[in-house]
Amino acid sequence: MLGLKKMGNASSTLTQYDIEEVQEHCNNLFSQQEIVSLYQRFCQLDRNAKGFISADEFLSVPEFAMNPLSQRLLKMVDGLNFKDFVAFLSAFSAKASISQKIELIFKVYDSDCNGKVTFNDMVEVLRDLAGSFMSDQQREEVLSQVLREAGYTKESVLLLDDFIKVFEHANLRMEVEVSVD
Template sequence: MGTASSMLTQYDIEEVQEHCNNLFSQQEIVSLYQRFCQLDRNAKGFISSDEFLSVPEFAMNPLSQRLLKMVDGINFKDFVAFLSAFSAKATSYHKIELIFKVYDSDRNGKVSFKDILEVLKDLSGPFMSDEQREQVLSQVLKEAGYSKESSLTLDDFIKVLGQSELKMDVEIPVD
């Protein structure tokens, strides 16, 4: 695919489409490529943390630091694959897999009580005390059949979240 400043060929579009399990149309991929090129200010072929943080919605997200660990230095193909979890066509499994990766910051394939507590702290900020967060989380885990000592795998996450309808859809504007 060369540098970010080059144009996408039909082959590139089809390759990216296949890489993201055909969750985006060819038009959407072209639109995403244009957005990618806008973010990749120095036309390096990847997007840095600073470039991601230039998007106000991203910078204001309470989970932005966790997300940055996942996307810093991402190329276009992986950028589209990352965003595919937000496609209306993405399965619940695909969406839960992304959520799991956000929680699993140390990338050990398991999410501990501490991992979930850190995300809850990021999300609730000063509106809850550490004690309140621990109580809420302990209760939620207990109701789901887990304890503070449990480490949740992706399969556990699917078991817990698979029952809920996840709304993580983002519409890609197409010119």
Template sequence: MKRRFCQLDRNGGGFIAADEFLSVPEFAVNPLSQRLLRMLDGLNFKEFVAFLSAFSSRATLQQKIEFIFKVYDSSANGKVTFDDMLNVLRDLTGQFISEKQREVADFDECSVELISCGDQQC
């Protein structure tokens, strides 16, 4: 893992800028790559390992839930709103929901429950 980190750390400063992740083909083609990049300012080696551990088969269910929650919570306010869900759906499908579709889906948002991380620290 250290070797891969050093390959991505082009200037050898011990830090990988978020855009350097785009040099990883598997990451670049991920429909959520831009959303993931917005979660990062860049990573040192320890943060790099922690970030990648969420994708590991060894990661606990709780670690995976916390990670995906952060992906969905685009405003980083500890809640996943209806708009957050639509934004992820748009990122995954590459399509924007039309205004007409939005009107149909835009039922009384006051009654829509937010998904929150509860007492867990996400």
């Protein structure tokens, strides 16, 4: 447990031990300065200093609220404490591997958390992303083509390793810049 010092109603400081513990928890994908900056942002979001961020607090971030996948992401982020908040964001680090990024995407697609992604799961996410810009038929054609190119069919059920195989050559741009004061 993080030994955070409390001052008034807000957690104000991280000890060196806390910073190193969080760094280890996120596989050292953030520098110590970035963790301190993320902690400041976490405290801003955690309006009542409860030690975790609720879905409503996440929705107060305009970029998050406007994301077409925000409802899917909320299931993953609601109630995160600081360590898990940083671990979640680590997939968006420039230092994160492509498989770490794909693993997060897999969790978004696997909305029932059964460890499997079906063609219908992918169609639903694409519907959320593309909205009315694509018809259902266009979505299915695009996904069928992507799956075919990776050696799968519409009937395939993808596990994480399969999902990585399908998307590892995609040019994924999933990065968040952490401003260090």
